[in-house]
Structure formats: structure tokens, C-alpha cells
Amino acid sequence: MNENWDENGKGKTRSYPSYVLVSVVSAILGALIFSVAFSLNTEKEPVQDTQQTQNTGNITINPSDDVTTVEAVAKKAMSSVVGITTTEVVQDLWSTQEVQGVGSGVVVSADGYILTNSHVISNGAAQNIKIMFMNGEEKEARAVWYDTLMDLAVVKVEAENLDVAHLGNSENVSIGQLAIAIGNPLGLEFERTVTSGIISGVDRSVSIDEFNKMEGLLQTDASINSGNSGGPLLNSKGEVVGINTLKISSGEGLGFALPINMAKPIVEEIVRTGEFREAYIGIEGIDVARYQKMTGRELGVKVGVLVAKVAADSPAELAGLRPEDVIVSIDGDGIESFKALRERLYRYKPGQEIRIGIVRSGQTRDLLVKLADVPK
Known part of the structure; x- marks a missing residue:
């Protein structure tokens, strides 16, 4: 899987008119690169x-x-x-x-x-x-x-x-x-x-x-x-x-x-x-801290995952998740980064339901998401 953004690494995504966010995503897509330090x-x-x-x-x-x-x-x-x-x-x-x-x-x-x-x-x-x-x-x-x-x-x-x-x-x-x-x-x-x-x-x-x-x-x-x-x-x-x-x-x-x-x-x-079935929600995202540092744009929260894109017909889209939502929790446990989101999803199986806490336009709400298999 690519380090940033695509929580599953597969499937087409539906574009949305958020020029700054998509530009940042495009600029730093790629594998995790480790510092020489x-x-x-x-x-x-x-x-x-x-x-x-x-x-x-x-x-x-x-x-x-x-x-x-x-x-x-x-x-x-x-x-x-x-x-x-x-x-x-x-x-x-x-x-x-x-x-x-x-x-x-x-x-x-x-x-x-x-x-x-x-x-x-x-x-x-x-x-x-x-x-x-x-x-x-x-x-x-x-x-x-x-x-x-x-x-x-x-x-x-x-x-x-x-x-x-x-x-x-x-x-x-x-x-x-x-x-x-x-x-x-x-x-x-x-x-x-x-x-x-x-x-x-x-x-x-x-x-x-x-x-x-x-x-x-x-x-x-x-x-x-x-x-x-x-x-x-x-x-x-x-x-x-x-x-x-x-x-x-x-x-x-x-x-x-x-x-x-x-x-x-x-x-x-x-x-x-003989295999591992990953639970799929269908988003691309970026750490809030990283996004704010790169753009100077404040999101009203210090940590979490900013949703950049939502895949068409994905569990995320069906649950009402939108670009520029910020994911802050899963089943009540705080999510501070994309890596933490990824690790948390490994605890669940396709078909299970999870409650995702988000911040949208300064308001906190919960969405019920039914996880699926990663699209082939």
C-alpha cells in the first residue's frame, strides 16, 4: 500500500472541487521515504x-x-x-x-x-x-x-x-x-x-x-x-x-x-x-498536522486524518463521508494519523460496522460505516 492517502491502494476515486487539497495530495503521493538520519x-x-x-x-x-x-x-x-x-x-x-x-x-x-x-x-x-x-x-x-x-x-x-x-x-x-x-x-x-x-x-x-x-x-x-x-x-x-x-x-x-x-x-x-482480508472504507487522506504545515490552513483540530477523496460506491461514500471531513476517532478511540487509522482498521473484518467520528465544518458527528473487502 502507498504510505499516504489511499487506505486500500486500489480502486478509482471520485474527484471533488477542492483545488488546494487535491494539489497537496498530488504533490506528495508516493511511498514512505526514510530519512538518512x-x-x-x-x-x-x-x-x-x-x-x-x-x-x-x-x-x-x-x-x-x-x-x-x-x-x-x-x-x-x-x-x-x-x-x-x-x-x-x-x-x-x-x-x-x-x-x-x-x-x-x-x-x-x-x-x-x-x-x-x-x-x-x-x-x-x-x-x-x-x-x-x-x-x-x-x-x-x-x-x-x-x-x-x-x-x-x-x-x-x-x-x-x-x-x-x-x-x-x-x-x-x-x-x-x-x-x-x-x-x-x-x-x-x-x-x-x-x-x-x-x-x-x-x-x-x-x-x-x-x-x-x-x-x-x-x-x-x-x-x-x-x-x-x-x-x-x-x-x-x-x-x-x-x-x-x-x-x-x-x-x-x-x-x-x-x-x-x-x-x-x-x-x-x-x-x-493463507491470506489477509483487509477491511476497506474507500478514502484517500492526509495527516492533519502534515496538511496544516504544508498549506498554513487551519482545520480547527490538531490531529486526525483529513479526507482528500472518497471512492465511488465505497463504504465511506455510502456512509456519507465527504472530502474535507476530518476523521478523529473509530469506535470512540482517537485517531491521530493516517498510520493510526490504518493500524486500527486491521482489527476489523470486512462486513463489520464501525462508528467513525468526524469533524465537518467545525461540528463533530458520528457516521456508521459497514466495512467491505478491498476491490479487486
Whole structure:
């Protein structure tokens, strides 16, 4: 999906006479671009708790004088962590070249589904994805699902009886708890490196360029480097509580992970059905803060999603949503950004009804929207 605007990425939209708004939308359509001030930890060269009965689930974390917690967690989780290499064909004005990428991933099903970051697979552009397992085996993989805005992806290999990571509950994470990262820093030469630290912060927001930020992140001082992306951040029980995604390169001990609860509904459905059915409302929009900064136009609210376009015959249009409405809540929970709207919709299924709170011409009102499948 494109980072901004189109909540589903498909379908024709109905244009409306709002010159300023449409001009701004047109000016900044495109994929999420990460600032050079940050390192998205992939190395490149020119559900409820999801647990299956596998070997990893039979190891109990019970440290003694001879075995530390970190060592016990590593023994439990190591076999469910994989290396990922990719090949992407990049073309510039003068030439075409293959660019190699390296990242990490977490096995989430015994039959070969693997969770990682979207940027590890070049946001769907990788033409060749290979998975390296702890036993040295290598398998080809295919992308099943990815979301560039959330920076999450699921790939699939043909396999049986893989060791599966235990997905914990990131809502229970608190500052000061043990944090253990496993991944492939700086490439496969140091594959399955284990580092440890603590949870330094929760619900962090990190600006990645002038207008975009990642929200709700877990912060850790466990060392995270290039190639760690997509690998697990684990708690003292050996449960995955986050997916390592970025570090601030200008400082030490500033690593960030996506909370695992963000991914669990998606993982559960893909493991169960082989696909993820996204709930569709049919809008294009922009963060209120971003729009106001770009245009200088005040909208009467500080946060939310300004609706730019409404797709014809979409759930949004049928519910009465209009361009220049500002979405501020879903079922009573505040919506501060387009990313938050996107993540919130992942909790619902096509066919469900949601109550969207909007501000229109300074007046607050609620609209009942029946979600649908993304148009083919």
C-alpha cells in the first residue's frame, strides 16, 4: 500500500472541487521515504499468543547459577530466527543493477510462514527472497503480504515441522524489563547474533522525515544494527514482544521495535487461511498536522486524518463521508494519523460496522460505516 492517502491502494476515486487539497495530495503521493538520519536495519550492497507445538515451546526459561536468562532465552528462540537475503533490480538513468539485501525474520508457523519487515523485502519489490535456517538449510520464499506504512511483511517457504517462535503480549511490556534481540547485524557473517539490554521506553514516536513518523514503538538499548531488521525482540520468557525495525544512527543504544500485538491479527489470519482480508472504507487522506504545515490552513483540530477523496460506491461514500471531513476517532478511540487509522482498521473484518467520528465544518458527528473487502 502507498504510505499516504489511499487506505486500500486500489480502486478509482471520485474527484471533488477542492483545488488546494487535491494539489497537496498530488504533490506528495508516493511511498514512505526514510530519512538518512535513521538506519532502517537492513544491509544492502551496489491472535492471541500464536504458538504451535514445536521444539521451541518445550524449553522452559528457568535460569540457574550456571545458565543466565539471556542464555536460556537464546536457546529457546534461536532456531525460530532466520536470515533473509533479497535481490532487487534497481534502474537509474544510466544503468540497471542488482542490489543485494540482508535482514532477519521470525518463524510464525510450522509450515513456513515468516514475519519480517516490509523494507527487508524492498516493500514487495524484491525479485528473489531466500531464507537461511539455523541448520544451514536454504529455501526460496515468496511474499504473501506486506504493508509499507506499518513496515511489516509475511513471506512463505515450503516446509514442515519448523520451530515456531512464541508471540507474547506487547501490552504487558514495561520500562526496565529485560530485552533480548536476535538477528544478523552487518550481514550473514554475524548471523544470529544475540544482544541484550532493557526496554528503555514504550509507545515511542520517531520522526523519519519532515512529515512522517513511526508511532507506538518499543525502545531498547539492546544493540540493533544493519541486518537486524525483522528479527525478534524477546522478553525474559523467550516470547517475541517486538519486531526490530530501526535505530537512530546519531546516538548509541537507541533501537526501536514494532510491538508484536500490531502484527498478531494479521499473522493469525494468514497462518489460518493463507491470506489477509483487509477491511476497506474507500478514502484517500492526509495527516492533519502534515496538511496544516504544508498549506498554513487551519482545520480547527490538531490531529486526525483529513479526507482528500472518497471512492465511488465505497463504504465511506455510502456512509456519507465527504472530502474535507476530518476523521478523529473509530469506535470512540482517537485517531491521530493516517498510520493510526490504518493500524486500527486491521482489527476489523470486512462486513463489520464501525462508528467513525468526524469533524465537518467545525461540528463533530458520528457516521456508521459497514466495512467491505478491498476491490479487486
